[in-house]
Amino acid sequence: MNKNALLIIFLGFIIGLGIIFIGNLRWGNDVNNKKEENTNNIEIKDGVQYITINVKGGYFPKISNAKSGIPTKLIMKTNGYYDCSLSLVIKSIGYRKVLPTKGEEIIDIGTPLPGAPFLGVCSMGMYSFSVNFN
Ligand SMILES: [Cu+2]
Structure with a gap:
């Protein structure tokens, strides 16, 4: 085998690794995006819907999906x-x-109506969260 053949095999190997790496990054981002939309921060107790939002360098989850037509309270934690x-x-x-x-x-x-998402922001407008009422 000459030097050129070795070089081509080596480059092929590096490019292959690169493709696998980029593929994993994309997949990781998709998983993270799915985590952003949430319904498990919502609890209905005695006819009142409670939506818990964690406050810590922003608001989490960023997007919540809740029910309309029920008296609703936010719990800002x-x-x-x-x-x-x-x-x-x-x-x-x-x-x-x-x-x-x-x-x-x-x-x-x-008691929220279905329609435009309910929006909360920090006073500077850097961080926000929204709740969809369906
Ligand atoms: Cu801010």
Whole structure:
């Protein structure tokens, strides 16, 4: 075998590894995107729907899917982190408050109708979360 043949085999090997690596990255991202949409942060107790949002350098899950037509409350759960996601604005219900650094803030959002997603943002507009009511 001459040097050129060895070089071609070597390059083929490197390109193959690259394709496998990129494939894995894409697959990983798909899995992460699926995790962003959530319904298991929603609980109905005594006729009230509770939606739990974790506050920690943003709002998680970023997208929740909940039911319309039920009295609904948000539970904003803070985890001892101090960042601007503590400063919460929910325009549609005229809510603006700095959340406590650690604990749960319960926000009554009434009985949502199906339609446009319900949106919460930090006061600077960097972080947001939305809830779809179906
Ligand atoms: Cu912010």
